[in-house]
Amino acid sequence: MALDRFGRNIHYLRISLTDHCNLRCIYCMPEDQTFRPNKDLLQDDEILTLAHLFASLGFDKIRLTGGEPTVRANVVEIVRGIAAVPGIKSISMTTNGVLLARLAQPLKEAGLQRVNISIDTLDPVKFKRLTRWGKLDDVWQGILAAEQAGLTPIKLNAVVVKGYNEEDVIDLAALTLERNWQMRYIEMMPFAGVTDVQTQQIITAAQIQQKIESEFGPLELTGQYDGEARIFRIHGAKGELGFISSVTVPFCSACTRARLTADGVLRMCLLREKEIDLLTPMRSGATMDDLRALILDGVWNKPWGHGLDQGLIPLNRVMNQIGG
Numbered sequence: 001m002a003l004d005r006f007g008r009n010i011h012y013l014r015i016s017l018t019d020h021c022n023l024r025c026i027y028c029m030p031e032d033q034t035f036r037p038n039k040d041l042l043q044d045d046e047i048l049t050l051a052h053l054f055a056s057l058g059f060d061k062i063r064l065t066g067g068e069p070t071v072r073a074n075v076v077e078i079v080r081g082i083a084a085v086p087g088i089k090s091i092s093m094t095t096n097g098v099l100l101a102r103l104a105q106p107l108k109e110a111g112l113q114r115v116n117i118s119i120d121t122l123d124p125v126k127f128k129r130l131t132r133w134g135k136l137d138d139v140w141q142g143i144l145a146a147e148q149a150g151l152t153p154i155k156l157n158a159v160v161v162k163g164y165n166e167e168d169v170i171d172l173a174a175l176t177l178e179r180n181w182q183m184r185y186i187e188m189m190p191f192a193g194v195t196d197v198q199t200q201q202i203i204t205a206a207q208i209q210q211k212i213e214s215e216f217g218p219l220e221l222t223g224q225y226d227g228e229a230r231i232f233r234i235h236g237a238k239g240e241l242g243f244i245s246s247v248t249v250p251f252c253s254a255c256t257r258a259r260l261t262a263d264g265v266l267r268m269c270l271l272r273e274k275e276i277d278l279l280t281p282m283r284s285g286a287t288m289d290d291l292r293a294l295i296l297d298g299v300w301n302k303p304w305g306h307g308l309d310q311g312l313i314p315l316n317r318v319m320n321q322i323g324g
């Protein structure tokens, strides 16, 4: 078991498979974002070595993310490899869904259990404006393919941005009336690259909830949390709504996560700059015991929480370079 100095059992690892992406969401990165060369990213065998190492330390839950994880070459084989690591009980993925129509079934067969798919609006014109390059129908087909393949329960993520999609939270919520999906609304967080949009156009979880309630009436609190999301239901709906208020009501005390970036550094808090490089020692002959000691030290020193309320914005990486 990997414990931090506050007694939290850190057992959930988010692995970013690449910083590359086939979209350019306005809240994530600038349009002219450059990406790391492949040789600077963890190679397939290095990902698997680290997955084994983290599992040996008690990590049992893995989420693959990015950038866009589905653009990584060999993504199906990487999933197959991680799913076979002893001790890993849960393996899921966060994706923009663009390539899922083709990949959902092979990913499921390789051992992927669930997906979270990002969809910020159901309006094709607004979708294009938000993602710069995206076609809404590709994502919609991806969601249907994921459901068909059994990558369930289907969870959808929407980042809400003032002036872009704050009215669309209602149509997205309406999806849950007839479908057993979980629609999750995420407060925009500030990082480097597009910090202005992220700080000036934020809509809070409370504002999102209010907008949805103005259409559907008071939401029913289920009393459950799903990870960081507080779960509600529209009266009589088949699916659920979740609100992720990382900025206004942080969930740091319950955080059990660590992040492994695509270039092989361990980041113990999404919103803190401190990082532990694992790739360089790995490529310079560090033993498994050396790497284990680095990870355990990083875990032990996991920050208690983020510093956004003191004006501390992490500026050493753009969101896609960390892994959401």
Ligand code: SAM
Residues within 6 Å of the ligand: 021, 027, 028, 065, 066, 067, 068, 069, 094, 095, 096, 116, 117, 118, 157, 158, 159, 186, 187, 188, 189, 190, 191, 198, 319, 320, 323, 324
């Ligand atoms: N490309 C995949 C996707 O979009 O789902 C996975 C990586 S993306 C960085 C992971 C999640 O972070 C997505 O749900 C995305 O909407 C969200 N995200 C990106 N930038 C964000 C920001 N500034 N604040 C909050 N969430 C953000």
Ligand code: SF4
Residues within 6 Å of the ligand: 021, 022, 023, 024, 025, 028, 029, 066, 067, 068, 096, 118, 319, 320
């Ligand atoms: Fe790509 Fe995901 Fe960032 Fe959008 S949020 S640009 S899909 S990494």
